[in-house]
Amino acid sequence: MSDFISERKKRIQEFKERFLNIGKNKPIDIPDGLFVKCDECGAALYEKELEQKLSVCPNCGHHFRIGARKRITITVDPNTFCEVDQDLTSTNPLEMPDYELKMESAKKLTHQNEAFVGGSATIFGYPCYIGVLDSYFMMGSMGSVVGEKVTRLIERATKDKRPLILFSASGGARMQEGILSLMQMAKTSGALYYLNQAGVLFISVMTNPTTGGVAASFASLGDINIAEKTATIGFAGARVIKQTIKQDLPPHFQTAEFQLDKGQVDLVLSRHDIRPTLAKLLLFHGGQHV
Structure with a gap:
């Protein structure tokens, strides 16, 4: 039983270190204007891909x-x-x-x-x-x-x-x-x-x-x-x-x-x-x- 509890604590600690320790994980810097939200379906669209598609949403066909x-x-x-x-x-x-x-x-x-x-x-x-x-x-x-x-x-x-x-x-x-x-x-x-x-x-x-x-x-x-x-x-x-x-x-x-x-x-x-x-x-x- 003690081995199970020790193993459980270890896994919880590993989880905290990987996903909850904000100090060790730097936020991703996403440049402004990289994605555009479709007014019709709400999809987040990659701006360069949208340009290639003549500003037409590939999901719903909305024309920007x-x-x-x-x-x-x-x-x-x-x-x-x-x-x-x-x-x-x-x-x-x-x-x-x-x-x-x-x-x-x-x-x-x-x-x-x-x-x-x-x-x-x-x-x-x-x-x-x-x-x-x-x-x-x-x-x-x-x-x-x-x-x-x-x-x-x-x-x-x-x-x-x-x-x-x-x-x-x-x-x-x-x-x-x-x-x-x-x-x-x-x-x-x-x-x-x-x-x-x-x-x-x-x-x-x-x-x-x-x-x-x-x-x-x-x-x-x-x-x-x-x-x-x-x-x-x-x-x-x-x-x-x-x-x-x-x-x-x-x-x-x-x-x-x-x-x-x-x-x-x-x-x-x-x-x-x-x-x-x-x-x-x-x-x-x-x-x-x-």
Whole structure:
């Protein structure tokens, strides 16, 4: 019996020394940003692996938000993007408090002058004009400069008769610019009318989120409307709509799949499939290699 007790004490002591003696076991130093938590399934994802998967969760398929520059990089052919109108920047026409501070903060965060980046490029060798809204710049809101940059890109595509691709990621019109922001809905839509009259292809790609004035204008006017998986698409927020109409909303309201079922979009694609699908559409509509 005494031997059993002695052996038991020995094992307990060994356990304490190996696992409970904090002084002898140094904590592991894990660098910040090494892992990212998925907002959908809560999985801890290795950041480098997530980058390789185009910021799509390998466990649940959730599509993380990405900036305009990264979107362009994963969509167009390497070293073919030529940006235009990059020097345009907003003022404060209504003299809204703190608007300049918010703009400067957004510029530092994204290294851009505005929430829209556009220019010419090729996709699998097919030339096009491409523009992307950046949700990291004041939630991709459409102010007077964003509307102007979108319109100028549309006009370039019309003049050169080159296909236009616009990626939307926006919370809507920029409230700090009031009516000057809201009028961009009409301006961009009017420019698309002339693009259509010229017989030029326009592909709209709606990413998460595409809402408000952007969803109610150029984002919904594509000859082909594509939604990225897990994107939220709609005008007003679901909570606001429910409070207004005093009715329960359908399941999965404003999801990409819901919009496909109701005919608002033509395709719902994973981020991995967008680039090759765009190339096929450009080829199908008469694209020529450069």
